[in-house]
Amino acid sequence: MSVIIIEGVLFVALVAAGATLLYLVVAYFTPVGVRLRQTQNRRRIDREAELLCPIHGPRAEKDLVRLTSGEALCPDCYKENVHG
Numbered sequence: 533m534s535v536i537i538i539e540g541v542l543f544v545a546l547v548a549a550g551a552t553l554l555y556l557v558v559a560y561f562t563p564v565g566v567r568l569r570q571t572q573n574r575r576r577i578d579r580e581a582e583l584l585c586p587i588h589g590p591r592a593e594k595d596l597v598r599l600t601s602g603e604a605l606c607p608d609c610y611k612e613n614v615h616g
């Protein structure tokens with residue numbers, strides 16, 4: 533009985549290792565990997581730009597105010613615009 537369980541676990545581990553190897557080969561040795569990294573770079577730069585207020589400087593992501601339109605705003609800008 534335990535041999536069957538061990539064999540099942542080893543088969544699942546083999547499938548997972550194969551899938552991981554395939555992902556790494558695709559991500560690092562093909563143009564698809566370059567496109568994925570370029571997309572990640574764009575998202576990272578957009579996120580960093582969203583955290584930088586042109587008036588009050590850089591802000592932590594947890595301090596931003598989410599407007600009803602879905603846009604994130606610096607808390608100081610929100611106070612100035614909404615509460616004077």
Ligand SMILES: [Zn+2]
Nearest residue numbers: 585588606609
């Ligand atoms: Zn601001």
